[in-house]
Amino acid sequence: MTAARAAEMRRRIRRPPAHWSLLGFCLTTLLVLLFVQGVTVRTIGASATPTTRSRTAPLAGSRPILTAVHGRLVSRQPAPGRRIALTFDDGPSARWTPKIAAVLRRLHVPAAFFVVGSQAVRYPSIVRMLHDDGFELGDHTFTHADLASLPGWERSLQVGLTESALAGIVGTRTHLLRPPYAASPVAVTPAQYRAYLGLAEDGYLIALSDYDARDWERPGVSAIVRNATPPGRQGGIVLMHDAGGDRSETLAALPRLIARLRARGFRFVTVSALAGLGRASTEIRASWSQESRGWLLVQTLAVARFVTTALTIVLIPIAALMILRAIFVVVLARRHARAARRQLHDPTFRPSISVVVPAYNEAVGIERAVRSLVTTTHPEVEVIVVDDGSEDETADIVHGLELPGVHLIRQANAGKPAALNRGIAAAGNEVIVMVDADTVFEPETLSRLVAPMEDPGVGAASGNTKVGNRRGLLGRWQHIEYVMGFNLDRRLYDTLRCMPTIPGAIGAFRREALADVGGLSAATLAEDTDVTLALGRAGWRVVYVEHARAWTEAPSTLRALWRQRYRWSYGTMQAVWKHRAAIWRPGEQRIGRRGIPYLVLFQILLPMLAPLIDVFAVYGLVFLDPVPVIAYWGGFNVLQILLAAYAFRLDHESLRPLWAIPVQQLVYRQLMYLVVIESAISAMLGVRLRWHHLDRTGEVEVAREI
Numbered sequence: 157m158t159a160a161r162a163a164e165m166r167r168r169i170r171r172p173p174a175h176w177s178l179l180g181f182c183l184t185t186l187l188v189l190l191f192v193q194g195v196t197v198r199t200i201g202a203s204a205t206p207t208t209r210s211r212t213a214p215l216a217g218s219r220p221i222l223t224a225v226h227g228r229l230v231s232r233q234p235a236p237g238r239r240i241a242l243t244f245d246d247g248p249s250a251r252w253t254p255k256i257a258a259v260l261r262r263l264h265v266p267a268a269f270f271v272v273g274s275q276a277v278r279y280p281s282i283v284r285m286l287h288d289d290g291f292e293l294g295d296h297t298f299t300h301a302d303l304a305s306l307p308g309w310e311r312s313l314q315v316g317l318t319e320s321a322l323a324g325i326v327g328t329r330t331h332l333l334r335p336p337y338a339a340s341p342v343a344v345t346p347a348q349y350r351a352y353l354g355l356a357e358d359g360y361l362i363a364l365s366d367y368d369a370r371d372w373e374r375p376g377v378s379a380i381v382r383n384a385t386p387p388g389r390q391g392g393i394v395l396m397h398d399a400g401g402d403r404s405e406t407l408a409a410l411p412r413l414i415a416r417l418r419a420r421g422f423r424f425v426t427v428s429a430l431a432g433l434g435r436a437s438t439e440i441r442a443s444w445s446q447e448s449r450g451w452l453l454v455q456t457l458a459v460a461r462f463v464t465t466a467l468t469i470v471l472i473p474i475a476a477l478m479i480l481r482a483i484f485v486v487v488l489a490r491r492h493a494r495a496a497r498r499q500l501h502d503p504t505f506r507p508s509i510s511v512v513v514p515a516y517n518e519a520v521g522i523e524r525a526v527r528s529l530v531t532t533t534h535p536e537v538e539v540i541v542v543d544d545g546s547e548d549e550t551a552d553i554v555h556g557l558e559l560p561g562v563h564l565i566r567q568a569n570a571g572k573p574a575a576l577n578r579g580i581a582a583a584g585n586e587v588i589v590m591v592d593a594d595t596v597f598e599p600e601t602l603s604r605l606v607a608p609m610e611d612p613g614v615g616a617a618s619g620n621t622k623v624g625n626r627r628g629l630l631g632r633w634q635h636i637e638y639v640m641g642f643n644l645d646r647r648l649y650d651t652l653r654c655m656p657t658i659p660g661a662i663g664a665f666r667r668e669a670l671a672d673v674g675g676l677s678a679a680t681l682a683e684d685t686d687v688t689l690a691l692g693r694a695g696w697r698v699v700y701v702e703h704a705r706a707w708t709e710a711p712s713t714l715r716a717l718w719r720q721r722y723r724w725s726y727g728t729m730q731a732v733w734k735h736r737a738a739i740w741r742p743g744e745q746r747i748g749r750r751g752i753p754y755l756v757l758f759q760i761l762l763p764m765l766a767p768l769i770d771v772f773a774v775y776g777l778v779f780l781d782p783v784p785v786i787a788y789w790g791g792f793n794v795l796q797i798l799l800a801a802y803a804f805r806l807d808h809e810s811l812r813p814l815w816a817i818p819v820q821q822l823v824y825r826q827l828m829y830l831v832v833i834e835s836a837i838s839a840m841l842g843v844r845l846r847w848h849h850l851d852r853t854g855e856v857e858v859a860r861e862i
Contacts, residue, residue: 247269266424277321278461283326312358323447329440481758485647511529513539515550520594521709533600580670620702625710636800646700681726692746729836733839
């Protein structure tokens, strides 16, 4: 390898390619889409019209079609006649608008549909249908907002966005505007007057209604027909709704209303015709840039709707999976605990043990680890420390101990699997125990760990890894994770006989089983997962011994934790991919159809979806009803605390650390799923990593059972 290539590899090993830009872009895009969707949906007002007259009505006595002249709103409508315009607000509605339009087409009646922009982009095909059928389209703001309550810039945005939406959907812009919450001139307040005047001065034709603003569509078909019929020979604008609730009575009354008005001599026209204008005056062909911007708006909101809908749908199975997993884990863990209590081992079974300790720059904790191994109550134990090219005093410390039964092997740095294989080759016994160099054993641990190997079908045994430095918040979080995550899962795996991982901190192996799978491979970063999956595929049983405890030093900084979990996650993905054939090969179903799918689902796929859930939770708090979101989060924490309490009880641990679980959900969980995402991206890009060394502090405390 050239020096330049070696330098490049070191750079990639120490600092894997920064995929944060890609991840940040994806999350930012998601946030923007959710924000856009939230703003365009959350602020939509109720479909209604005022029910009382304004006490001070600046437009009292005016006709309902208004324009701006010399700083005032004046009627644009010619002298009354026996002409009438039907108008429909708040749509389009996927349920009611096509039905109403079908009645109008069948009876050959023109009408104007004042569309809400956010609804138009939701149902663009309906808007195109209305336009193609010759119906007039008007602007009813983008989110059915009260224009009088908005600042000028937002007022213009509400109207302009709807215009852009129409330009993107049908290629035209409308200057016909009906403001929400003000149906007739007598209901317009001074504040609304000022808002409408500004819009009229921008060229919009304000179209209100000839009738007192009453929600008369609800009482019944007869009331609709009666109240919508001009009392005299006066014509004008009839305001109805095609969305915003149950419009079945409106749909039923429409043919009778049209028949009654025609019987009285009224002629149906468009709003623009009622104002004495041609349709070309209110419906203007959009320019290419306007149409392009409108198309982009429509497509962006379509994507935003898809994302929010998909997230809503995804939340349901995820919640169900979490609950089912909790139940499943508790049931199997309980079964495992009962089986462990009933199981009796032959006290005379005392096989000779070779303990292999791979070490790389472990000067801080190597002495304590080795001493804990030689002070075991188990007879006939040899300890082989393989110094893998350490650059500190690791080898000298081991050599200086001069402990009986401890052997030191020095080799050039070749990686953890190579160090383990070197130690296994030098071992003189049939039972091999592999131990990390930062791990402290209890005196009874070795005897308990190898006890299940009296069964010739057991090829390996996993011990119970405990966090020895749990004083700080980070250590406490890892302690919770080890007990309620790793150990509960190992009980489940043991019960189902599909153990995928024996931790590097404590694991016993039958030499015959290791030889059967070719020893440890350097093909993945998770050599422990790799060899365990291989043992399962070869037909060997792997068990979990909960009372064989080993106290390990967990990372004490976020940076160190990231490096460790990044290697674990990346290596797990490599191991799963390497052993994927077990899924369909006969005789390997326990690993292939139980262990690997569970591993992929709960350690890879669900963590990768976690950011979406968190982002959607923020969306729900801001734009939706926050109560269900808070209830969901609270229920999740309650479930986690109950699950953790049971796991802590099984492990004979104090429940005091469980207060940190809610805080853990806000910080630690996010770090873990970001690790999984980064690992997945690295795996797809083929980034190569090597065995990382973590800085040690030596602060490992061996606690007693409570």
